[in-house]
Amino acid sequence: xKEKLKGLVFFVKNHSFLLRxxxxxxxxxxxxxxxxxxxxxxxxxEVAQTMAKQxxxxxxxxxxxxxxxxxxxxxxxxxxxxxxxEAGRAKMSRGSWFxxxxxxxxxxxLAGFGGIVGASLRTNFYGKxxxxxxxxxxxxxxxxxxxxxxxxxxxxxxxxxxxLHNTSHxxxxxxxxxxxxxxxxxxxxxxxxxxxxxxxxxxxxGVIQLAITSFCQWSGALAVFLGIGxxxxxxxxxxxxxxxxxxxxxxxxxxxxPGGMGTFxxxxxxxxxxxxxSQNQTVVWLLYYRLFYYLIPFFSGLILFIxxxxxxxxxxxxxxxxxxxxxxxxxxxxxxVYFAGIMMVLLSTVxxxxxxxxxxxxxxxxxxxxxxxxxNLLIGFVLLGLARGxxxxxxxxxxxxxFVLLFGxxxxxxxxxxxxxIIVYCLILxxxxxxxxxxxxxxxxxxxxxxxxxxxxxxTLLIAYAVxxxxxxxxxxxxxxxxxxxxxxxxxxxxxGIIGLxxxxxxxxxxxxxxxxxxxxxxxxxxxxRFEKLQARYGGTKSSHRLELPGYYYYYYQVHxxxxxxxxxxxxxxxxxxxGDPLGDKTLWQAATLAFMQDADKQGYQLAFYKxxxxxVVQLHDLGxxxxxxxxxxxxxxxxQDYLQQEVYRKLSVQGYTFKKYETLPQEILPQLxxxxxxxxxxxxxxxxGNGRFEAAYVLSTPVAVVRNNENQLVGFxxxxxxxxxxxxxxxxxxxxxxxxxxxNFLILGMLDSWEKVGYKKADLGMAPLAQVGEGPFAFxxxxxxxxxxxxxxxxxxxxxxxxxxxxxxxxxxxxYFAYLKGSSFYLASAQLLRxxxxxxxxxxxxxxxxxxxx
Numbered sequence: 001x002k003e004k005l006k007g008l009v010f011f012v013k014n015h016s017f018l019l020r021x022x023x024x025x026x027x028x029x030x031x032x033x034x035x036x037x038x039x040x041x042x043x044x045x046e047v048a049q050t051m052a053k054q055x056x057x058x059x060x061x062x063x064x065x066x067x068x069x070x071x072x073x074x075x076x077x078x079x080x081x082x083x084x085x086e087a088g089r090a091k092m093s094r095g096s097w098f099x100x101x102x103x104x105x106x107x108x109x110l111a112g113f114g115g116i117v118g119a120s121l122r123t124n125f126y127g128k129x130x131x132x133x134x135x136x137x138x139x140x141x142x143x144x145x146x147x148x149x150x151x152x153x154x155x156x157x158x159x160x161x162x163x164l165h166n167t168s169h170x171x172x173x174x175x176x177x178x179x180x181x182x183x184x185x186x187x188x189x190x191x192x193x194x195x196x197x198x199x200x201x202x203x204x205x206g207v208i209q210l211a212i213t214s215f216c217q218w219s220g221a222l223a224v225f226l227g228i229g230x231x232x233x234x235x236x237x238x239x240x241x242x243x244x245x246x247x248x249x250x251x252x253x254x255x256x257x258p259g260g261m262g263t264f265x266x267x268x269x270x271x272x273x274x275x276x277x278s279q280n281q282t283v284v285w286l287l288y289y290r291l292f293y294y295l296i297p298f299f300s301g302l303i304l305f306i307x308x309x310x311x312x313x314x315x316x317x318x319x320x321x322x323x324x325x326x327x328x329x330x331x332x333x334x335x336x337v338y339f340a341g342i343m344m345v346l347l348s349t350v351x352x353x354x355x356x357x358x359x360x361x362x363x364x365x366x367x368x369x370x371x372x373x374x375x376n377l378l379i380g381f382v383l384l385g386l387a388r389g390x391x392x393x394x395x396x397x398x399x400x401x402x403f404v405l406l407f408g409x410x411x412x413x414x415x416x417x418x419x420x421x422i423i424v425y426c427l428i429l430x431x432x433x434x435x436x437x438x439x440x441x442x443x444x445x446x447x448x449x450x451x452x453x454x455x456x457x458x459x460t461l462l463i464a465y466a467v468x469x470x471x472x473x474x475x476x477x478x479x480x481x482x483x484x485x486x487x488x489x490x491x492x493x494x495x496x497g498i499i500g501l502x503x504x505x506x507x508x509x510x511x512x513x514x515x516x517x518x519x520x521x522x523x524x525x526x527x528x529x530r531f532e533k534l535q536a537r538y539g540g541t542k543s544s545h546r547l548e549l550p551g552y553y554y555y556y557y558q559v560h561x562x563x564x565x566x567x568x569x570x571x572x573x574x575x576x577x578x579x580g581d582p583l584g585d586k587t588l589w590q591a592a593t594l595a596f597m598q599d600a601d602k603q604g605y606q607l608a609f610y611k612x613x614x615x616x617v618v619q620l621h622d623l624g625x626x627x628x629x630x631x632x633x634x635x636x637x638x639x640x641q642d643y644l645q646q647e648v649y650r651k652l653s654v655q656g657y658t659f660k661k662y663e664t665l666p667q668e669i670l671p672q673l674x675x676x677x678x679x680x681x682x683x684x685x686x687x688x689x690g691n692g693r694f695e696a697a698y699v700l701s702t703p704v705a706v707v708r709n710n711e712n713q714l715v716g717f718x719x720x721x722x723x724x725x726x727x728x729x730x731x732x733x734x735x736x737x738x739x740x741x742x743x744x745n746f747l748i749l750g751m752l753d754s755w756e757k758v759g760y761k762k763a764d765l766g767m768a769p770l771a772q773v774g775e776g777p778f779a780f781x782x783x784x785x786x787x788x789x790x791x792x793x794x795x796x797x798x799x800x801x802x803x804x805x806x807x808x809x810x811x812x813x814x815x816x817y818f819a820y821l822k823g824s825s826f827y828l829a830s831a832q833l834l835r836x837x838x839x840x841x842x843x844x845x846x847x848x849x850x851x852x853x854x855x
Contacts, residue, residue: 051284058231065231066292067300069224070106075213076142077101080122083138083201089130099304100125106301110294119143121305141202142210144187149214150253151184153222153246161243169274170243173251180250184211222246224293229285236277244271329434334391336428337401340408341383344376345461378503379404385511388454389444392604394515398439402432443518445604447574448828522576522603523553523569530556534563534584539724542633542764543580543611544568545731546692548701555599557584557592565592569607570689572836575820575829576600578609579690581616590619597623608829609819610690611767617817627819628782628826629773632803634765634810636752643753648745656710657743659750661720665704670696672714673704680734689836692719692731699732705754707735707747715739718747728755729764748809767816768803782826 077100081092092100104125108118119139127135154177161170161177188207195203202210225245226238248271252264265286272282314322382404389397409425531554535544547554547568553576557565565584569576582589593607600607609620617627643649662669677694686693703720716735722728730751735743748765755763770790774783790799820829 051287054232054288061231062228062288062292063296065224065227066296069220069293070102070109070297072213072216072220073105073109074098074101075209075216076118076146077104077122079202079206079209079213080138080142081126083206084126084130084135087134087138087201089126092126099308103301103304103308106297107305110298138201141199145207145210145214146217147214147253148184148187148211149216149218150246150250151180151182151187152211152215153218154178154180154250155184157243157246170247173247176247176251218246218249221249221293225285225289228288228292232281232285232288234277234281234285236272236275240275241272244268244275247271326435326438329431330390330393330438332428332431333401333435334387336431337383337387337390337405340405341380341387342457342461344380344383347376374503378507379408381505381508382511384457385508385515388450389511389515390439392441392444392450393439394441394444394604395439396442396515397444398436400511405429405432440602441604442520442602443604444512444515445574446516447606448832449825450574518603520603522600522605523555526550526552526554530563531566531583534566538584538586539727540722541581541583542613542723542729543690544583544723545702545721545729546690547579547583549693549695549698551688552579555596557588557595559588564588567592567596570836571605572832574605575608575832576605577689577833577836578607580611581613589616590623593620593623606821606824608821608833609817610833612817612819614815614817617819620819624822625819626822626826627817628780628786629815630786630818631767631769631773631816632771632813633767633816634806634813636763636765636809637811638752638756638760638763641752641756643749643756646749648742649749652740652742652746655740657715657746658708659705659746660708661703661705661750661754663703665700667700669706669714670700673699673706673717676714676717676736677732677734679736682737685838687837689833691837694732694734702731705747705751707743707750709739716743716747718751720751723764726759726761727764728760728762729766745805752809762811765806765809768799768806768813769797770799771803772813772815 077097081089081097085091100122104118104121107121111117119136122139122142123132123136126139157170158174158177158181162174188211191199191203191207199207222242222245226241229236229238229241245268248264248267251267268286269279269282272285273279277285310321314320382400386397386401386404390401405428409429413422413425526548528548531548534556552568552570555567555569556563557567563584565582565588567578567582568580569578571577582592584592597607609616609625611630611633612620617625621627665673674694674696692698699719705718705720706714707716709715716739717732718730719732720728721731730748733744733747735747752763770786773790774780774785774787779787793799794801818830818833820826
């Protein structure tokens with residue numbers, strides 16, 4: 001006998017695949033045959049009619065019932081995590097546990113494959129930072145109990161149909177019920193016998209909890225099925241349905257088909273037929289049961305699983321996938337809002353728009369239409385204004401956009417119940433939600449590029465409207481067109497639109513004002529003590545002395561409440577133009593710049609840097625800036641040269657010109673300097689940014705050297721600007737128009753001599769604009785243009801003379817650069833810079849002269 005049993009076991013092991021194939025194949029053939037017979041006798045029209053009878057509130061109740069029916073399954077995960085935490089696993093938060101439990105059970109409920117999927121998901125969720133073998137062992141032991149509740153129901157059903165209802169026709173299924181009812185007693189006996197080894201961590205509390213959970217799980221499934229039948233108001237006694245449901249579920253689960261799919265359904269249709277229910281009604285009942293108990297919870301779990309997997313994926317790639325998705329969603333939202341606004345304005349202008357083009361006929365169903373022309377224009381302009389704010393990522397534009405979109409969507413769907421339209425609108429709302437973190441800026445600041453775009457857009461729309469009005473009143477609109485209007489059917493409609501246009505324009509202006517206001521400010525006003533303290537500690541820069549002039553704002557970067565780096569800048573449109581290298585600790589330049597960029601970006605501004613060094617421009621490039629060379633700055637080493645013996649100085653000295661330097665300029669001399677400066681300007685305005693300006697307080701705050709002729713008349717002056725204890729520069733150098741041209745060199749030589757005598761080691765001689773820029777054949781196009789201006793622009797400014805004049809004193813040259821944020825236009829940034837430089841009180845310099853000129 002033992003040999004026969006061993007032979008049988010050996011045969012089953014060797015042919016297990018073939019036996020499984022025969023088993024599942026026979027089930028499949030049975031199910032397919034029955035489905036074919038059932039489908040042949042069904043009326044799908046009646047199925048559709050039965051489904052149409054269910055109202056929205058009933059379907060919502062069915063969905064809620066399905067979600068409630070899934071809840072008891074979470075008990076498996078409660079026992080699992082409790083056992084693992086007692087074994088030493090880190091405590092899991094309730095929120096994380098619920099997500100893991102819901103995801104596992106809803107997916108396993110539909111695609112369980114005998115609990116294999118559930119075991120894999122639980123091991124994945126609960127195995128983080130813990131022994132995965134222990135997790136897998138615990139999950140496997142918990143899986144034993146998932147069938148126990150159904151087994152208890154099978155035991156009860158045996159008692160019911162054989163002892164309580166002697167005439168029950170369900171006795172034909174006794175073999176299945178008997179086999180299923182043996183599972184729970186056998187499992188409980190096994191757990192008791194192995195309570196000290198295999199089930200030591202579950203016995204007795206865990207075993208009881210799992211048995212109750214399993215019983216509640218199958219009771220929940222039964223309650224959902226019966227509840228759906230009750231809500232459908234089917235003419236059948238529900239107490240007669242539950243035995244068939246349990247029998248079909250038991251047989252379906254024994255086949256190990258996910259959710260008993262197919263086997264359960266066929267048995268239920270056949271069994272419900274014996275209870276007097278039509279096949280059509282049973283099919284609808286089963287469809288709703290599958291939909292609300294399996295499919296919808298499955299999709300909710302799948303969404304959570306994808307979300308959790310997406311979070312892990314996002315973390316692994318350092319937040320890059322989320323940023324990409326966010327940017328795409330932001331682009332979709334901006335395009336959708338612009339599209340909606342433009343289409344609404346066009347609909348108010350061209351009332352039969354779909355007749356003009358197949359493209360409009362295709363796009364028109366996806367736009368909003370409020371039927372009232374004035375309201376269309378108003379909402380259209382509001383959407384266009386919001387689209388501009390959305391494009392600029394302004395935080396205050398998000399909620400109004402969401403409100404207007406919901407208003408338009410609800411209005412449109414209420415009149416046009418199109419599934420395709422609803423799907424498109426849902427996708428747009430999803431994009432709005434995904435893009436929500438893109439909107440972080442505190443206010444809207446118009447850029448020149450935005451102004452150009454909006455002028456073209458609104459100009460085109462207004463011209464179209466004006467043409468529409470002109471056309472509607474002409475004789476050819478009726479005579480040649482035969483009464484088939486293309487734009488407006490009457491003047492009254494056009495006049496009504498004009499009112500809407502005016503209201504829309506006012507609303508748009510109000511919206512722009514709302515988006516442009518912010519309680520926060522960028523930077524601070526000039527505080528001399530604070531600025532000079534930082535300059536004294538770290539030394540100045542080539543441009544730091546000019547930052548003390550009026551008109552600049554200051555951004556301070558602090559470490560532990562102490563000023564470490566400062567930027568001086570002026571604002572033009574949406575750009576903060578920073579002058580020169582940062583002032584302060586050089587080791588913090590990059591960190592300070594990044595902080596400044598972020599704070600400026602929150603306020604809607606971009607940074608641009610003018611007259612910066614090679615060392616700093618490399619750091620800016622690492623932060624995402626593009627740059628162009630704009631000239632060379634010269635430095636002279638003060639190395640015991642006899643400056644006063646040079647020919648220019650001796651020649652003018654013989655002619656009676658004298659050099660005198662004042663550490664503090666006497667007040668009575670200031671009017672003479674003012675007269676020289678005004679004559680030198682020759683009616684032109686002072687350069688406002690990047691250069692020194694003649695301001696009384698500015699001139700009196702620094703040493704000044706003057707030159708007088710043989711008649712003791714003051715004919716020129718030069719101002720001194722220290723950079724550090726060993727490095728010095730000059731700023732304003734101005735002479736009378738009738739003075740000798742060499743007088744500028746005379747003043748420079750005198751200053752160089754005085755600086756050398758007091759111990760300075762080097763002198764900054766300023767910038768030679770456009771010198772040594774774009775000379776290579778493969779240089780950037782912008783720099784090649786500047787090189788052409790340098791070579792052929794002498795009629796406007798003596799670029800080459802400036803460079804050669806300084807060449808005789810310069811020991812070495814260093815590149816000077818203009819940097820602007822990547823993705824922005826060099827030409828617009830340069831134009832803004834030129835406007836900022838030339839903002840004088842009187843007639844400004846010519847555009848080419850404004851190209852980064854130096855005194």
